[in-house]
Amino acid sequence: MQKPGLPEGTRDFGPEQSRRRAYIFETVRTVFIKYGFQPLETPAMENLSTLTGKYGEEGDQLLFKILNNGDFLKNADPDILTTKNSARLVPEISKRGLRYDLTVPFARFVVMNRHALTFPFKRYQIQPVWRADRPQKGRYREFYQCDADVIGSESLQYEAELVQIYDEAFAKLHIPVQIKINNRKALFGIAEAAGITDRFTDMTVAIDKLDKIGMDGVRRELTDRGIPAAATELLEKILSAPSINALRPVFAASETGLKGLEELDRVFRFLEKLPLQNDLVFDITLARGLSYYTGCIFEVVAKGVSMGSIGGGGRYADLTGVFGMPGLSGVGISFGADRIYDVLEALACFPKSLTTSVPVLFVALDDATHAYAFECVSRVRAAGIPAELYPEPGKLKKQFEYAAKLNIPLVAIAGETEMQNKTIAVKNQQSGEQRTMALEELMTTLGA
């Protein structure tokens, strides 16, 4: 016998968890559909060549690789085998991997199906992704993303729409959030102003941590990364007055920087007269890791819960270029369903109705009434009402306990008398009240 277990960072979802997760997916999906996004599903595994090189060096290490089938060592290069160089061995023995996000598979899909698609193409996708990261709080090795992307248009209208989607979905989920927005071009403008465009990535990584490690920490980080003191000083000045208008003079010499501010301005103007239920804030320190972002970038954090970001996204000018279809601009957002789950739990914000499986349980006392109850439960189901019948007639104690444990609010008892009178004794589990009624009345109560 072996002890059962799960791979690190993965989880089972019991009935209640599954119902709660479905609630999150449905809420998000409903909003996606409302904004005209179309469903898409792609395989769990992709060719490794599709995935590698898209997420930076770190990302490649976090990819789950799938071992080739068959005698995969037979054709592997013997030199590589003997040198034990893992990095070089991987392509020899693995040609597929689990997807790391939904955006790259989407780009692959768009390129492969360009003739069949109408642009701008808006798709949503709700599927699991896998990352070989070290699991910790709010971080799993298998987790769901709910993505909405539109590709084939540069209109900033879509940035505004995606903000509305975030706002609407989180309002529906009753999670108060802060939607942060920034623009990679604005970030580049800073680098230009500071004369450190060659250290752009180092710079963004450092200032991204401002709210976490403070200005002193950022200064240290910049110095450690070898950014000159003069540039650091200027950065400090810029970060201390972070509003779109305040940045304009700084970017006087940076065309890209000004363009970034302009784009941000457009997005805010779209939304100006349309009140949001959550905060939309410009945050110049927001950087986001994925290197393919080129324009506006988003991140969502829940207020009052320390959980990292529960959503993120942005615009990428040329995501499909690597697959041979350049010049197609896209913008998208992602909801981190698993973290949203954790936040909803921390906030105790799940609807109570999600704990009930069926509204009524039928119970019987002996074989004869069991048959009668079977008829009753069938008729109730035929009317479209979920219902259950306990499989063992007799001991009512057991049957009532079953109803209590499954949170079933009504128990319908079929006894000798009820069967003869074509009625059913219905007990309300919460109030303890019990009344004998015709089956039709029960169905009416349950809203048939």
Add this chain to the structure above:
RNA sequence: GAGGAUGUAGCUCAGCCGGUUAGAGCGCAAGUUUGUGGCACUUGAGGUCGGGGGUUCGAAACCCCUCAUUCUCCCCA
């Protein structure tokens, strides 16, 4: 990749410096109640103390190794 923490009953955990038959709460099963759950009481089942090795008269406890889980950093949803 770097560093901490924790592994004892189905679950959550107690078990202090090594010392008799390893405990509690919850849960589970049966009963008090053969047409009525939650409450109460009674009884019962259930443990290779993560695994391996070592120290010792004696190890759940101390040491080493190993496996697993979890948290932090890096990075991210």
